[in-house]
Amino acid sequence: MDVRTICLGILTRADATGYEIKKRVEEGGYRHFVEASFGSIYPALDKLTKDGLVSVRAEVQEKKPNRKVYSITKAGRSAFIAALMGPLPQDCHRWPFAFAMKFADLLPEQRIAQMLDAYTAQTENTLTQLQQAGAKPQSRGEHFATGLGRAAYGAILDYLREHRVELEVQTAEAAE
Amino acid sequence: MDVRTICLGILTRADATGYEIKKRVEEGGYRHFVEASFGSIYPALDKLTKDGLVSVRAEVQEKKPNRKVYSITKAGRSAFIAALMGPLPQDCHRWPFAFAMKFADLLPEQRIAQMLDAYTAQTENTLTQLQQAGAKPQSRGEHFATGLGRAAYGAILDYLREHRVELEVQTAEAAE
DNA sequence: GTTTGCATGTAAACGGTTACATGATTGG
């Protein structure tokens, strides 16, 4: 999903500034499915404006920086739906942790333990976030998506807890 | 994981040509954890050679194109281990399908059904591949990694099967 | 008094994908 489409999607739910879009991507239930940084969001919003898919209004604020609030247009809504109707980009699960585990035999025991600990902690965080997101009222689609995430990360966590033992018994020999 | 590190990893197991590295990434149990294309592998091997992390020998073949077989050097092995000892790049799970599902309310019923079908089929394939990979003899680390993949994709598949019903009951209203 | 939050933006660098070029051999 390119950043333009992500912006459009978020704007179908509510008007927002670039800053707010970033926040929603990070905090909302989107965090685990897509990514977007300021450096990509602002140019994306520019382009969407030029293409007539969103409109802007400037809001002057006191004691806070001025902001540009974006709204999706009818054309934008159509374009977003068209994007979801067409073929979706392939999922991309880049999993350096799993890749690294394949080479456990090359690494010292303690490094393996440390990686397992870190990854377990990280997965626990992710799960907690998804559980919190799941607690909030959501549309059917949102509920389904968070559930999917919980299912995946829950299974990963279970696997880590049950199977780390297999790796920790005398994995390492030497690390050069 | 950048492509250079992926190449090094694969070369720790056996010498290979660029072509073979690509194949192993695709077929071997790496497929679901990392990605690499020719356009990135060949330049990566060039750079690794310049840096002394791999060495090349040209092999002239009859009835087949000549090939360049790469071997990892001691320095390369150290560099690979160093990469695994340092902080790993963040996992990146880009999941356009899950993102799209969040907007199920904007899409017609049949499109949702179609997406669910396609995604289920795709996940089934992935699982089958991981099960086949798991059947082959593997090192402890490899076994752990394939098991992790199976756990994750298995959970996703179960979830899809059990919960698609929630989305299919009158999701759609209109699609503009 | 320092960090965090609010808020927008740019420019350079990076890594990677896609498409193209080439060409013999084998299998269906």
Next chain:
DNA sequence: CCAATCATGTAACCGTTTACATGCAAAC
């Protein structure tokens, strides 16, 4: 006869990340 396999490589393009620039207000 056509597609796939083997095999290497280049170049243009792409989207994104990272780092930088700016600056006030509130909270700790």
